[in-house]
Amino acid sequence: MKRSALEAQIRAKKSVLCVGLDTDLSKIPQHLLQEEDPIFEFNKAIIDATHTYAVAYKPNLAFYEAEGLKGWKSLERTINYLNENYPECFSIADAKRGDIGNTSARYAKAFFEELSFDSLTIAPYMGEDSVKPFLAYPDKWIILLALTSNPGALDFQFLQVDEQRQLFERVMAKSQEWASEDELMFVVGATKANFLEKVRKVAPNHFLLVPGVGAQGGSVAEVMQHGMGSNSPALLINSSRGIIYASDDRNFAERAREEARILQGQMSVFL
């Protein structure tokens, strides 16, 4: 997907909402377990119910791999359903891959050819040649981990690596030598104003994928106010559990829609 198409969708829906599909058989409504492919049926219902308010969907690969072959099949059906029915929606394979060049090229084939995702999350530790193979695909995006929202982010990401910069800032600066803002986004699990401002100094106009609102506690308004790009709404704010597990009953899709609508309402004020 081109940046202009993603921005147009954001303006049309007045939303930067990304729905995280962390679909877990132990948490979905129990009546779905009678279906042949409960994970897909759940995702389909969630997508159908929320697509008016969401601009992106992000399956979390771990939840699919944990179910083995069946899970991989559910993932394939999910991305195909999304692409066929809501081609305007941006899709993110939250896979956090990254390996030496010839291996990253195979991951690119997996997520951009075998599965037709628009983008893939990538871990930066292995540097340039682990990222480059993904850029060979026009209109596909990489979303590089910069600042994550978990406690372990403190272990390495904030290490001071030179007089001006901490590791996450160095990752954001260095990677801009490899890719343009039309193909590179950053994961920034920051929901506090001061961090968002630091991030926007290094990357004024790159899209940021921001996890950590909702179940993880961050505020949409604070992110919208301090995280927006310098000349476009270059944000995707993810909510997973807060939307998809709003109810574990037969009304789960309606309740998910309602939660998505509330978040979209908070976002629309700034768009």
Add this chain to the structure above:
Amino acid sequence: MKRSALEAQIRAKKSVLCVGLDTDLSKIPQHLLQEEDPIFEFNKAIIDATHTYAVAYKPNLAFYEAEGLKGWKSLERTINYLNENYPECFSIADAKRGDIGNTSARYAKAFFEELSFDSLTIAPYMGEDSVKPFLAYPDKWIILLALTSNPGALDFQFLQVDEQRQLFERVMAKSQEWASEDELMFVVGATKANFLEKVRKVAPNHFLLVPGVGAQGGSVAEVMQHGMGSNSPALLINSSRGIIYASDDRNFAERAREEARILQGQMSVFL
């Protein structure tokens, strides 16, 4: 697998050889493409031919994911075949995973329950809670990326993060607070004496998984001489392409066996 069992196997075979199963349909002998599952048939033949000389096998997940559902099935058949026929061999899922705690727990289920691997490679960027869930499984191992063998290793891994340490050394030191040497190994793509000596200062007795010999140019003798653990042969040296693609003809398994035998011969001098 317990550390003592792995060490016993190393002593018995006089080998620290790990065979990397980077199985690529475009590189395997063409006659195998007539089989129902060419990737599995190739892996099976390689394992049967080399297990006398190798103590570990390492499927590289990207090569399986690139084939979609079929690839995942080939991977499942490969690990099951290995566990059933050569349970003494150590298995490594080279997947370079790592995510927030609840997600890493799902990856642990994927690789330690759905697929019965002994170990998994992990990227360190997200810190402690991205690593911990894997440690809940007794006798399973995590293999944390420290120093990789690719050019991009220079981008971040060598950044000076305090007066004494570069990032890769900090990763090795910090992670020892999370896990013991009976459950934590490091990927160290160093084949030069001076780097191996630096690494052994931080982790004198942890197992190191060393890629980069063979096709990538490193010398087995130098690694054996400078990388061995302080009180046990705590090394696994990986070769992928140099062994599995020694021939692309019908004699591929024999030729793989021959290459494995040569490497094992170089290793045995030090064991």
